[in-house]
Amino acid sequence: MLSELAPNQYFSGVSLAADLADDLHSFGSARPSEQVWEQTVQTIARIPEIISTWIFEYLPESQNFRLLALHSRSEFQIAPVVSKYSVPCHHVVDSNMIFELNLVDEESFFQPLTETLPEKTSAMYLGYPIRSDIGTVIGVIGMVVEDKFKHKFKNLKLIDVIADQLSRELIQFKNEQIIAETLNTASFVKHSLAELFRLLSVKSADLTTTCRNYLQTGTKLFGLPLGLIASKIGNDWEYSLVEGNVHGIYEGKKFSKEESKFTSAHFSNSAIIRKQLLSTSVEEVRDHILEAGISCLMEYPLKVHNQTIAILGFYGRNDQKIESAELFQRVFELMGIGLANAIEKHNIGLLSKIVFLEKESPNW
Known part of the structure; x- marks a missing residue:
């Protein structure tokens, strides 16, 4: 040679x-x-x-x-x-x-x-x-x-x-x-659609179980170790559900509106994806998230009756990056829409039950 x-x-x-x-x-x-x-x-x-x-x-x-x-x-x-x-x-x-x-x-x-x-x-x-x-x-x-x-x-x-x-x-x-990436993309699309169909098909009266199922599926699907749902409590926020063991991030953790740093884009219908947290993007990320070593993130507003009531998020750590941002965004948004619909249906069902009980109650 x-x-x-x-x-x-x-x-x-x-x-x-x-x-x-x-x-x-x-x-x-x-x-x-x-x-x-x-x-x-x-x-x-x-x-x-x-x-x-x-x-x-x-x-x-x-x-x-x-x-x-x-x-x-x-x-x-x-x-x-x-x-x-x-x-x-x-x-x-x-x-x-x-x-x-x-x-x-x-x-x-x-x-x-x-x-x-x-x-x-x-x-x-x-x-x-x-x-x-x-x-x-x-x-x-x-x-x-x-x-x-x-x-x-x-x-x-x-x-x-x-x-x-x-x-x-x-x-x-x-x-x-290109061939390998195409095959990987096709495999991811097939798997993600199957998971989305499964999530949408599961009927559960327990909203917590439904939300936790979405979090567990998302962490596996996107390969990110932390998933959470941040709920709006008045003007402030708290982590209602957390999937993944990350120090400093736990269920019930409260933080103020000023600390939330959710961008105005969260109140549109688009997911926010930061493939890699750089110095130009850390200003819009919560300080306690950065302190936990988060290196990339995906966040989506959960809307009920056109009001943002919570944020669905998945996060990477230790210099992890999100590679297929465009594909991830579409799947993530479909997942967010499905979860928001599940929450809305749950609230409608609860409201119907209250109305039914009111009709059955005697008038005083």
Whole structure:
């Protein structure tokens, strides 16, 4: 394989094309993608002037890069996901071309790496695009190389061949991800509809049992460890029902209207979903919820006779994130509507019973 070639074979002139043709013929065949990424960076790293090399998958939806593999001579680390404009690889995506950058006086992304280089050694960044079959950039081969990059033309010919192979591998990888996500989505939809049907089909005279059933189902369905119903008591609130053992959150806990921090959006018919609590969103979250280590949330107003009487909520902890926010929101809203209808029917039944008793009572 390529990784088994000695570096000077890359530049042997006569044998270069034949060697690459033979070795690249089986490149990536019948192996897991993770092995392909790892072998590729090891192959590139065998070029003598390469200091570090990595492969990024570009995620246009989130404007991020996802690290697929990294190889470095020194202690250089890259986070699993980095924002697009925090690394020079974004120039490759924006220009759809090879990009070079001299790292002299570079103090951001590459500072931990440049600090480990010998004093007389300078370096440069070289980014090479991995393109889709229609020419858009779907990934980047990033490299830090010595400033005197020998055999640059032949090196780039090798990188070009590798990028072409990586293109096919990355397209297949993305397609497999799409298929897996679609299957997971279909499975979730099927399961959630079955659970919603079950909840709507259960007839119970005990409203507490009905509400607790919704909470237990929601925590399992959304994979979140805490579910609760906060009821409005006059102008204040209390946690009437709590599903999940979280310190500081318990049934009967009361808090004021000012402490509730329920946004005005709660009084519409839409669910509030915070996939990840960031500094920009904590202002609208209750302080005792944040103190309990909540990292994401889903909240929905339960309305009876067009009045918000309670909030149905599910919460994640310990840096947990909500991945499928749009799908979760629709299922969550259907669940909230079902529970609100159950509460309204219960109240109507209770009211009818009171009216019946009043008719039976003698007039004094």
